[in-house]
Every structure is written in structure tokens, then in C-alpha cells.
Amino acid sequence: MVLKVRKTVKAPPGCPMSKCMDLLRGCWTPEVLWSLSEGPRRFSELRRDNPFISAKVMTTRLRDLEQLGVLTRHVMPTSPPTVEYELTDLGRELLPAIRSIVEVGTRLLLRDSNL
Amino acid sequence: MVLKVRKTVKAPPGCPMSKCMDLLRGCWTPEVLWSLSEGPRRFSELRRDNPFISAKVMTTRLRDLEQLGVLTRHVMPTSPPTVEYELTDLGRELLPAIRSIVEVGTRLLLRDSNL
DNA sequence: CTGTATCCCCGTGGATACTG
DNA sequence: CAGTATCCACGGGGATACAG
Numbered sequence: 001m002v003l004k005v006r007k008t009v010k011a012p013p014g015c016p017m018s019k020c021m022d023l024l025r026g027c028w029t030p031e032v033l034w035s036l037s038e039g040p041r042r043f044s045e046l047r048r049d050n051p052f053i054s055a056k057v058m059t060t061r062l063r064d065l066e067q068l069g070v071l072t073r074h075v076m077p078t079s080p081p082t083v084e085y086e087l088t089d090l091g092r093e094l095l096p097a098i099r100s101i102v103e104v105g106t107r108l109l110l111r112d113s114n115l
Numbered sequence: 116m117v118l119k120v121r122k123t124v125k126a127p128p129g130c131p132m133s134k135c136m137d138l139l140r141g142c143w144t145p146e147v148l149w150s151l152s153e154g155p156r157r158f159s160e161l162r163r164d165n166p167f168i169s170a171k172v173m174t175t176r177l178r179d180l181e182q183l184g185v186l187t188r189h190v191m192p193t194s195p196p197t198v199e200y201e202l203t204d205l206g207r208e209l210l211p212a213i214r215s216i217v218e219v220g221t222r223l224l225l226r227d228s229n230l
Numbered sequence: 231c232t233g234t235a236t237c238c239c240c241g242t243g244g245a246t247a248c249t250g
Numbered sequence: 251c252a253g254t255a256t257c258c259a260c261g262g263g264g265a266t267a268c269a270g
Contacts, residue, residue: 027242104211157231198232
């Protein structure tokens with residue numbers, strides 16, 4: 001076994017932009033958070049919301065985001081199991097940025113179709 | 116020589132968020148665009164603005180962004196050479212999203228230091 | 231001053247099969 | 251239902267040296 005010594009630093013700490021981007025890392029992350037913006041959702045619901053995200057990636061993103069304190073994972077003792085994900089306060093703080101991204105993207109798409 | 120046949124599709128076309136994120140690809144991209152938000156800048160100025168971005172990556176990002184129509188590259192016939200980069204209209208449309216990212220990040224940083 | 235050319239590492243993500 | 255386990259491909263990015 002080898003310890004990871006390598007620095008993973010991609011941007012200097014203390015920079016506002018990277019502070020935010022670090023939480024949005026992974027090109028599917030904004031989509032997942034967006035799905036959660038209206039309230040708690042279950043794993044299968046998230047998958048239905050984003051049919052192009054594989055189960056593996058979905059799980060990875062959710063685990064990472066949980067680790068970062070962006071969302072919470074709540075397992076209910078049912079059978080079959082039910083798991084609910086919900087944004088934390090920190091997660092909700094990211095929504096304005098994501099909303100901007102969506103708005104800009106929407107405008108660009110409209111532009112395209114009007115050409 | 117091998118032809119690239121593999122699909123590079125990361126998100127379905129027609130999705131607003133990916134429409135915007137495609138233009139912001141690369142974790143240094145927002146920083147570069149942010150540096151250009153106040154007007155045209157030269158290569159060396161951009162490097163000074165973002166001392167953590169290597170020359171190679173800076174060039175790569177600038178070339179990609181030029182290709183995408185986000186900025187223009189203007190070479191002046193001086194010696195030594197002078198090159199100026201400037202946002203296009205499309206590039207300026209991305210600024211609101213980037214501004215949001217910066218704002219959120221700033222708020223998170225302030226929070227941290229107030230703890 | 232404005233880049234190129236290598237080389238290499240690592241994270242993200244796709245595909246597929248399998249599980250409690 | 252809610253994941254895991256593998257394996258693999260690709261692209262971004264760091265480091266360093268070199269170039270017109």
C-alpha cells in the first residue's frame with residue numbers, strides 16, 4: 001500500500017472562484033444539485049431526472065458531495081431500502097450560481113434556435 | 116495513425132446547463148475569462164493575473180476558447196510580438212454566470228473567516 | 231514576449247456485470 | 251431499490267526544456 005502524498009491542489013486556497021468551483025467539481029454535479037433544489041429526492045428519482053448519468057457516477061458524486069457537506073444522505077429502514085438525499089444550507093448557497101449557469105445556457109440555446 | 120471515433124459527448128445537446136458548462140470547461144477557464152471581463156489583455160498580463168496557471172495550460176485554454184468563439188486573438192506585428200485577447204459578445208454573455216460563482220465563493224470564504 | 235514539445239499523473243466518467 | 255466491482259479511455263493539467 002502506498003500513501004498518497006501528491007498534492008491535489010488545483011487552485012490556491014483563498015480564491016473565491018475556486019472555493020465555489022471545488023464544490024461543483026465533476027461535470028454532472030450541477031445537474032444533481034439542480035435536481036435537489038426543490039426538495040429531498042431519492043436515488044431512483046435522481047436517476048430518472050438525469051437519465052444520462054450512470055449509476056456509478058451518480059453514487060460517486062453523491063458521496064463526494066456528502067463528504068463536502070453539500071448534501072445529506074438519509075437511509076430509511078424499509079425493505080427494499082429507501083434513501084433520501086437533501087441539500088444542506090451550504091448546498092443551497094450554491095443554487096444562485098447554478099441558476100445563473102442555467103439562465104445563460106438557456107439564452108444561448110434560444111439564440112441558436114432563432115438563427 | 117489511428118482515427119478518433121470515440122464519442123466525446125458528456126451531456127446531451129439541448130440541455131441549457133451543459134450548453135453553458137461546455138464553454139467553461141477546464142478548471143482554469145473561468146479565471147481566464149474573469150481576467151478579460153474588464154477589457155482586452157495581453158498574454159503576459161493574463162499570466163500575471165493568474166500566476167498559478169502554467170503557460171501551457173494558459174495557451175491551451177486560450178486556443179480552445181478562441182475556437183469556441185468566446186474570445187478573439189489579435190497579433191500585432193511588433194518585435195517582440197504582442198498578442199491581445201478580447202472577449203466576444205458570446206464571451207461577455209458568460210460573465211453573469213461567472214460573477215455568480217465568484218459571489219458565492221466570496222460569501223463562503225467570508226463565512227469561513229468569521230468562524 | 232509568446233508561445234511549443236514532451237512526458238507523465240490523476241480524476242472523471244462510460245460500460246458492464248453483480249449484490250444485499 | 252440502491253448501490254458495488256472492474257476495467258478502461260480520455261482529457262486536463264503540472265513540470266521542464268526549448269523556440270521564433
